Amino acid sequence: MLKHLAGLALAAGLFVAPLQAETPQPNPADWPAVLAEARGQTVYWNAWGGSTTTNEFIAWIGQRAAEDYGVTLTHVKLSNTADAVARVLAEQQAGLTSGGAVDLIWINGPNFAAMKEAGLLFGPFAEDLPNWQLVDVAGKPVQADFTVPTDGMESPWATAQVVFMYDSADMAPLADMRALLEWARANPGRFTYPQPPDFLGTTFLKQVLYEVVDDPSVLLAPVDQADYAAVTAPLWAYIEALTPHLWRQGRAYPETGTRQIQLLADDEVALAISFSPGEASAAIANGQLPASVRTFVPSGGSIGNASFVAIPFNASAKAGAMVVANLLLSPQAQARALDPAYLGYGTVLDMARLSPEDRALFDQIDLGIATLAPDQLGAALPEPHPSWMVQIETDWIARFGGGK
Amino acid sequence: MAAWGLRRAPGVVLAALALPVFAGLLGTLAPAFGLMAVFGQAQPGFAIFADLLAWAGFWPALWLSFKVGLVATALSLLLVVGLVAIWQGSRSFGLFRHALAPLLAVPHAAVAFGLVFLIAPSGWVVRLLSPWATGWQRPPDLLIVQDPGGWALIAGLVVKEVPFLLLMVLAALGQSDASRAMLMARSLGYARPMAWVLAVFPLVYRQIRLPVLVVLAFSMTVVDVALILGPSTPPVLAVQITRWMNDPDLSLRMLGAAGAVVQLLLVGMAIALWLLAERGVAMFGRRWAWAGHRRGPGPVGAALVLGGAMAVLGCVVLGLMVLALWSVSGLWSFPNLWPDTMGWGQWQRHVPAAIDSLWRSCAIAVAATVVALVLALTWLEAEARFAMPIGAGGVWLLYLPLLVPQIAFLPGVQTLMLLAGVQGGVLAVTLAHILFVFPYVFLVLSAPFRAWDARLGTMGRALGASPARVFWRLRLPMLLAPVLAAMAVGMAVSVGQYLPSLMIGGGRVSTLTTEAVALASGGDRRAIGVWALLQTALALAPFAVAVLLPGLWWRNRRGMRQG
Numbered sequence: 001m002l003k004h005l006a007g008l009a010l011a012a013g014l015f016v017a018p019l020q021a022e023t024p025q026p027n028p029a030d031w032p033a034v035l036a037e038a039r040g041q042t043v044y045w046n047a048w049g050g051s052t053t054t055n056e057f058i059a060w061i062g063q064r065a066a067e068d069y070g071v072t073l074t075h076v077k078l079s080n081t082a083d084a085v086a087r088v089l090a091e092q093q094a095g096l097t098s099g100g101a102v103d104l105i106w107i108n109g110p111n112f113a114a115m116k117e118a119g120l121l122f123g124p125f126a127e128d129l130p131n132w133q134l135v136d137v138a139g140k141p142v143q144a145d146f147t148v149p150t151d152g153m154e155s156p157w158a159t160a161q162v163v164f165m166y167d168s169a170d171m172a173p174l175a176d177m178r179a180l181l182e183w184a185r186a187n188p189g190r191f192t193y194p195q196p197p198d199f200l201g202t203t204f205l206k207q208v209l210y211e212v213v214d215d216p217s218v219l220l221a222p223v224d225q226a227d228y229a230a231v232t233a234p235l236w237a238y239i240e241a242l243t244p245h246l247w248r249q250g251r252a253y254p255e256t257g258t259r260q261i262q263l264l265a266d267d268e269v270a271l272a273i274s275f276s277p278g279e280a281s282a283a284i285a286n287g288q289l290p291a292s293v294r295t296f297v298p299s300g301g302s303i304g305n306a307s308f309v310a311i312p313f314n315a316s317a318k319a320g321a322m323v324v325a326n327l328l329l330s331p332q333a334q335a336r337a338l339d340p341a342y343l344g345y346g347t348v349l350d351m352a353r354l355s356p357e358d359r360a361l362f363d364q365i366d367l368g369i370a371t372l373a374p375d376q377l378g379a380a381l382p383e384p385h386p387s388w389m390v391q392i393e394t395d396w397i398a399r400f401g402g403g404k
Numbered sequence: 405m406a407a408w409g410l411r412r413a414p415g416v417v418l419a420a421l422a423l424p425v426f427a428g429l430l431g432t433l434a435p436a437f438g439l440m441a442v443f444g445q446a447q448p449g450f451a452i453f454a455d456l457l458a459w460a461g462f463w464p465a466l467w468l469s470f471k472v473g474l475v476a477t478a479l480s481l482l483l484v485v486g487l488v489a490i491w492q493g494s495r496s497f498g499l500f501r502h503a504l505a506p507l508l509a510v511p512h513a514a515v516a517f518g519l520v521f522l523i524a525p526s527g528w529v530v531r532l533l534s535p536w537a538t539g540w541q542r543p544p545d546l547l548i549v550q551d552p553g554g555w556a557l558i559a560g561l562v563v564k565e566v567p568f569l570l571l572m573v574l575a576a577l578g579q580s581d582a583s584r585a586m587l588m589a590r591s592l593g594y595a596r597p598m599a600w601v602l603a604v605f606p607l608v609y610r611q612i613r614l615p616v617l618v619v620l621a622f623s624m625t626v627v628d629v630a631l632i633l634g635p636s637t638p639p640v641l642a643v644q645i646t647r648w649m650n651d652p653d654l655s656l657r658m659l660g661a662a663g664a665v666v667q668l669l670l671v672g673m674a675i676a677l678w679l680l681a682e683r684g685v686a687m688f689g690r691r692w693a694w695a696g697h698r699r700g701p702g703p704v705g706a707a708l709v710l711g712g713a714m715a716v717l718g719c720v721v722l723g724l725m726v727l728a729l730w731s732v733s734g735l736w737s738f739p740n741l742w743p744d745t746m747g748w749g750q751w752q753r754h755v756p757a758a759i760d761s762l763w764r765s766c767a768i769a770v771a772a773t774v775v776a777l778v779l780a781l782t783w784l785e786a787e788a789r790f791a792m793p794i795g796a797g798g799v800w801l802l803y804l805p806l807l808v809p810q811i812a813f814l815p816g817v818q819t820l821m822l823l824a825g826v827q828g829g830v831l832a833v834t835l836a837h838i839l840f841v842f843p844y845v846f847l848v849l850s851a852p853f854r855a856w857d858a859r860l861g862t863m864g865r866a867l868g869a870s871p872a873r874v875f876w877r878l879r880l881p882m883l884l885a886p887v888l889a890a891m892a893v894g895m896a897v898s899v900g901q902y903l904p905s906l907m908i909g910g911g912r913v914s915t916l917t918t919e920a921v922a923l924a925s926g927g928d929r930r931a932i933g934v935w936a937l938l939q940t941a942l943a944l945a946p947f948a949v950a951v952l953l954p955g956l957w958w959r960n961r962r963g964m965r966q967g
Contacts, residue, residue: 046911049919050926052753059757076911077922082651087818087910094822101828101910195636197647252550252636259927266526267542267738287734288928289744348457401637402460 018131026319034319039070041320046084047075047106057343071320081111086118088312100314104321107310109146113386122311131329136350141306146383148263154308157328159346161380162302163295170270172297177211184245190270190385192246195253196396204273205392209235219384248289278344281368294370303378331358340368411790413782424817425804431816438700452662461638469641472554473624476561482959484569486709489600507567507720509896509943514936516560516632518723520549526738534739557634563719575886576611587615594698602693613850621671641667664953731933754934765915772837773894776845784853805839810903819905828910836908845894852886888950896943
């Protein structure tokens, strides 16, 4: 009997063909039709749920969506964005071309690259959204995600830039990554970074790479077009030199970026990397960090990127999902996201394109005690091509993550 | 139920459980051997295993999983045996037992977080001694949690497994004629602990063998505890598999599948080794009995065991207290023993959002447990009435969901459900939970059920009662304690399920645990405190019933009151 069961499952698993017929897709260029179709839909937004402030922001977006557009928004709280990617992939393998469980994903970088390449996304839709007119296309990294062209397959909603959080009771800001190494030598055990493949840990490696490489422009092309070993040799020399002076001598690492905040609060470390210029201020306001924490950016600039939302190819409520994506780009939502009392994320909008009333929303925000002003933050360095991230990550794991 | 239906029940149940198990396993095996086309990368063969071996951390991770599993299981069992042998029957043991049972309900991750905040260099113990005794103004840079040897992980697992095994032992004791064996050994002049170990333990162990093996498998495959307490350079195999399965590079899922196959073999090997060791211990025990040593373990041994038990109790209770403190704390800086500021803000923030998931978790747990219980009772009654014991193959089939790492096994189930057109919803999640709840319910229930003295049934039949009447009026009431224990364990298992709820529910069925794990990934201890306490409260209620109700029910039946 068991043999038969196994055979049946095998047959079902391997020889299934897509059964559902294609349903008509909503057309983002016809926005009134999208709004009409969206009314009454329920949108399941799969987004990382590890932060109370983010969760509350998403709940607020849900209220706006319900009141203004009749769209019910449900936040599916993920511990890892790849869970949503895996879900869509499983649905694709099962031939489910409509009626999928995921309507909207908070995504960027390698997850986006993987989904786009595997044809798991709906679109293009982003540049047809009404609020796209307000987006700072020239100044913000909204059309390329880790150098991969977005092609309208995902819609931006926040920007992020690397800053370092430090406890001003313990230390002064550092000029660059070389200064960081010197400081770590003098203050052993007071710095660490999240363990790659955590994206923030890999980001630290990329930040160092930017500062030690001779010609940063090679990082913008795929890794196989460069002499990888030669380009990254100074990076590995740096990390080799740094590791013995890390927290726990590099024998253990915090698992995620947010776990670092706890280390900072516990005074186990004095310095931590963050991908959100407003995170420290929000954490201080929250009682998560001591009020003596401040931020700095390396003098040569720091890596910046954007967060996006994307719609899977088989989403059940595509119209509703586009309405939410558009809502996220509204000046009200962007201003609230920027306010560290709520979220402290950077905006993707161009202030010059806003009406005076909308601009006033941004002007009255108190960015918080530990947040750098836009001119202090400086220009963002573009993310290297995703292939660099993958290769550096693999290399780090082989060199430092495999139990020397 | 008609006899015809009852006779076929075990087969039907096994088939219903086997289908998803095999689909899940297939989903695990096919990619590992290159038999499933993931992005057109199907190359049948063993190529992917070569990639796996090429991972620098492969052998260290393998060894670590092996060691953690065996050491944690052996230590837990040793503590439980020592504890019961030395302490059983005394009044303070009764108190201890009541204190321990609720510990079972505390979610693994909550125990782990609590433990971290106790023993970490910035934890409570160091704060208690700083700076006046240690001179530390800031936390010392010591590698206590996440140590490469995995000892913090072992400690976390022992803390969590001791209550489980203790509950199993106590449930088994009730059905093993322990008091007469004890009396006999005592009358031969054996000290109480020796008498228990030599005369009662062999009877009890026969019944708790499967729970012990499940603990072994669990310790080797656990992911959430290992993430919090375990080393990370490299991590245990199960954590690494989870990382591969979660990697944005979807082709790494094949590596994860291969890792899962290795994990399965590793668990199999550990179980084989354990069974071998069982024989060694039995041989040693027989020699010891023949030699006639009657003395007890001595004050040092007894102190070690009691100290260990107290440490277990202390870790969980203090850990929970610390979580409760965190849930009301504002900033809490080192080396302050108490939070700098306190308030109810976190509770006000999270509880309204939690109510909805709380009810859903509750409904799913009750439904899954009741179904699992009915299935288990039907199966066991059929087995007893028609003398059709489940074969060894059946047992292993039954426990496969507990032995295969969930992350590798669930995508297959998910695909099958999608193919069958079952949309992820509360019903689907409940069905998936049954898959994991049933083995535990069966595990807790089967040994006491089978050990029930059949002569009572014969007597009942001789007095003219039908088999059904014997079941409803004699067997079931007498097995009240194990039935309730099975339900409590089943509900705790259901409440604690993360991946099945997430994957089968398509993320649309939010439970207390899916929300809690998502928040835990952010590492905010205050939010974790609130959610872990809510989770604990939900899982605690059935345990309270399981511990208290039999005593009330049987308050006028001395022979039914054990422990």
